[in-house]
Amino acid sequence: MAQIFAYIAHKNGVVEDSAAELAVAAKKIDAAAQVTAIVTGSGSTLDSACQGAAKLYAQVWKVDNAALAYPNGEVVRKALAKIVPAGSILLVPHDTFGMDMAPGLSIKLDAAYAADIVGLDGLDGATLKAVRQEFAGMAHTHVAIDTAKGAVLTLRPGSFQPDGAGASGSVTDKSGDAGDLSAKRRFLQVVEAETGDVDITKADVLVSVGRGIEDAENISIAQELADAMGAVVSCSRPIVDAKWLEKARQVGTSGKTVKPKVYMAMGISGSFQHLGGIKGSPFIVAVNKNPKAPIFQVADVGIVENILEFMPAMTEKLG
Amino acid sequence: MEILVCVKRVPDTAENEISIKGDGTDIERDDLVYSVNEWDNYATEEAIQIRDKVGGSVTVVTVGDSESEEILRRQMAMGADKGILLADDAFEGSDGRGIASILKAEIQKGKYDLVLTGAQADDGAAQVGGMLAAMLDWPYASLVNKVDVEGGKLKIGREIEGGNQEMNEIELPCVLSIQTGINEPRYVGIRGIRKVASVEIPSHGAGDLGIAAGSVGAAAAKVKRADYFTPELGKGAEILEGSMEEKIDKLIELLKAKGGLK
Ligand SMILES: Cc1cc2nc3c(=O)[nH]c(=O)nc-3n(C[C@H](O)[C@H](O)[C@H](O)COP(=O)(O)OP(=O)(O)OC[C@H]3O[C@@H](n4cnc5c(N)ncnc54)[C@H](O)[C@@H]3O)c2cc1C
Numbered sequence: 001m002a003q004i005f006a007y008i009a010h011k012n013g014v015v016e017d018s019a020a021e022l023a024v025a026a027k028k029i030d031a032a033a034q035v036t037a038i039v040t041g042s043g044s045t046l047d048s049a050c051q052g053a054a055k056l057y058a059q060v061w062k063v064d065n066a067a068l069a070y071p072n073g074e075v076v077r078k079a080l081a082k083i084v085p086a087g088s089i090l091l092v093p094h095d096t097f098g099m100d101m102a103p104g105l106s107i108k109l110d111a112a113y114a115a116d117i118v119g120l121d122g123l124d125g126a127t128l129k130a131v132r133q134e135f136a137g138m139a140h141t142h143v144a145i146d147t148a149k150g151a152v153l154t155l156r157p158g159s160f161q162p163d164g165a166g167a168s169g170s171v172t173d174k175s176g177d178a179g180d181l182s183a184k185r186r187f188l189q190v191v192e193a194e195t196g197d198v199d200i201t202k203a204d205v206l207v208s209v210g211r212g213i214e215d216a217e218n219i220s221i222a223q224e225l226a227d228a229m230g231a232v233v234s235c236s237r238p239i240v241d242a243k244w245l246e247k248a249r250q251v252g253t254s255g256k257t258v259k260p261k262v263y264m265a266m267g268i269s270g271s272f273q274h275l276g277g278i279k280g281s282p283f284i285v286a287v288n289k290n291p292k293a294p295i296f297q298v299a300d301v302g303i304v305e306n307i308l309e310f311m312p313a314m315t316e317k318l319g
Numbered sequence: 320m321e322i323l324v325c326v327k328r329v330p331d332t333a334e335n336e337i338s339i340k341g342d343g344t345d346i347e348r349d350d351l352v353y354s355v356n357e358w359d360n361y362a363t364e365e366a367i368q369i370r371d372k373v374g375g376s377v378t379v380v381t382v383g384d385s386e387s388e389e390i391l392r393r394q395m396a397m398g399a400d401k402g403i404l405l406a407d408d409a410f411e412g413s414d415g416r417g418i419a420s421i422l423k424a425e426i427q428k429g430k431y432d433l434v435l436t437g438a439q440a441d442d443g444a445a446q447v448g449g450m451l452a453a454m455l456d457w458p459y460a461s462l463v464n465k466v467d468v469e470g471g472k473l474k475i476g477r478e479i480e481g482g483n484q485e486m487n488e489i490e491l492p493c494v495l496s497i498q499t500g501i502n503e504p505r506y507v508g509i510r511g512i513r514k515v516a517s518v519e520i521p522s523h524g525a526g527d528l529g530i531a532a533g534s535v536g537a538a539a540a541k542v543k544r545a546d547y548f549t550p551e552l553g554k555g556a557e558i559l560e561g562s563m564e565e566k567i568d569k570l571i572e573l574l575k576a577k578g579g580l581k
């Protein structure tokens with residue numbers, strides 16, 4: 001049976017939510033497995049992250065190196081390629097770090113790669129059955145992953161609910177095994193996202209528009225509805241990419257995290273990156289012309305209509 | 320700078336309702352509208368802008384079939400100088416690693432300084448760029464939303480959580496995966512496409528690329544799609560029925576109860 005490892009993301013010495021999620025996912029692969037957490041970093045923040053990981057995993061491998069102080073995917077990949085034994089299954093969060101580091105690692109380890117996994121059905125011999133989504137969440141697939149020579153798997157954040165199980169793991173220092181960590185990509189600094197005039201994170205009611213708004217000129221239709229409701233206009237990412245609204249109004253993993261009471265999703269399909277920015281279980285209303293849009297799976301109330309007709313009609317009604 | 324942009328032909332999810340075939344083997348593809356993967360448009364635009372600034376050429380490449388030629392022409396109408404189609408029966412059923420191996424073989428036949436991919440495509444895997452870089456042993460950066468050429472190096476920004484930007488310096492040659500929003504891809508009209516309609520697009524197969532049969536394609540795939548399925552859903556949304564007027568009345572009532580309306 002393959003050994004299972006989990007790559008632990010951490011910030012300022014605190015492990016991220018994914019650490020507990022990967023522990024649950026590992027059990028779904030093999031309920032009896034002794035899973036090892038791998039924590040890379042440098043100095044005292046690494047030590048506290050290792051302590052956090054030891055509360056979730058029976059074994060923790062610590063890799064301390066000044067070159068790992070910031071999680072540069074190019075450097076972490078080099079370290080893991082040396083440290084992860086051949087034939088292992090490695091779990092990594094499917095976030096901006098995992099997307100950067102993990103595909104290349106699967107090549108270096110000559111292992112299978114499956115990304116953005118949302119469900120795991122367990123091992124059958126060396127074949128791991130997993131669930132993925134395709135076409136922006138409009139289709140689900142079962143994939144069979146050949147783990148005979150190991151596998152690198154990235155898991156969608158939020159897909160595996162922590163089960164509250166604890167551990168009191170021991171930390172082993174593997175720093176000496178990391179080898180040469182020089183890389184051709186050097187981290188310089190992080191530039192914080194600019195703040196805008198509006199703060200959508202404080203709004204109780206959001207009228208949020210997606211690509212269904214179709215044109216820059218139609219944004220005013222949403223603004224009018226928001227005015228009539230006493231709400232604030234927010235949006236999905238394509239609206240910001242098209243420069244129809246400013247970045248500060250974007251909801252999602254690469255935008256703002258909002259906690260409104262009511263969230264009106266107008267012409268938004270419901271991608272996981274978008275939903276990742278909606279917290280605090282608001283009452284979600286979805287209006288979409290496609291009855292199969294994934295947003296209807298998470299909304300409380302759904303309306304199948306053209307938003308360009310629906311919004312003006314509702315504004316008028318509220319008049 | 321010699322730039323290669325990898326592009327994929329995908330069903331346009333904004334234009335189509337995706338439905339699964341009765342036997343679950345595939346989605347219904349007959350009536351689908353296809354286009355170039357959204358992210359790849361940004362990659363092509365970025366390549367054209369870099370070329371226009373520092374000189375060189377832009378080549379677009381896809382692993383596909385004869386129908387994929389249309390997306391190469393579209394990118395050439397945007398301003399790419401050349402298109403290359405990689406097509407062979409032996410490529411069918413490749414997983415991400417297979418696609419990356421095929422692209423690698425083509426790259427090694429040329430002399431490229433920079434290879435761009437989209438951050439992700441319709442399978443949402445975001446895998447091909449990183450695999451390709453690892454196979455070439457070139458440095459890689461994903462989710463790139465800023466590129467500045469500085470001598471023999473690039474200064475790049477990566478988009479990370481919360482929309483923050485991670486700045487890096489990266490050596491050439493390298494592979495970058497491009498994130499949406501990095502630029503505003505230019506519009507291509509019918510006339511632009513007509514202009515490149517008769518340009519010859521070379522097609523390379525496994526033999527031309529020196530790819531051994533069985534090293535790519537379905538047989539080599541370590542990840543196999545077993546089926547498509549419709550998941551058992553939670554309760555899902557309560558769908559409001561009736562005329563537009565009735566739906567709005569019902570919604571207003573619900574919103575008042577939830578504190579969404581005064
Ligand atoms: C690393 C990364 C980070 C990302 N971060 C974010 C993020 O922070 N936030 C975010 O939103 N996205 C983010 N994305 C993008 C995300 O994957 C989706 O592409 C995006 O959320 C889709 O936006 P959308 O729902 O508006 O558009 P689409 O998916 O195109 O959906 C449009 C919807 O509108 C419906 N529609 C069309 N016309 C009408 C009409 N007239 N009336 C009613 N309905 C209509 C369609 O049926 C469809 O369901 C990120 C992607 C990546 C790779």
Ligand SMILES: Cc1cc2nc3c(=O)[nH]c(=O)nc-3n(C[C@H](O)[C@H](O)[C@H](O)COP(=O)(O)OP(=O)(O)OC[C@H]3O[C@@H](n4cnc5c(N)ncnc54)[C@H](O)[C@@H]3O)c2cc1C
Nearest residue numbers: 325382413414415436437439440442444445446447543544
């Ligand atoms: C009929 C059919 C059967 C399939 N069977 C399998 C299977 O059994 N197992 C499996 O894992 N996958 C299978 N696939 C998926 C297919 O092989 C994918 O194209 C592959 O996994 C890479 O696409 P992606 O969406 O994952 O790319 P991503 O890694 O998400 O795309 C990132 C970037 O890589 C580049 N890129 C991706 N694909 C191409 C391409 N074809 N040409 C040029 N550049 C490209 C683009 O720049 C793109 O923006 C099948 C597909 C079809 C249509």
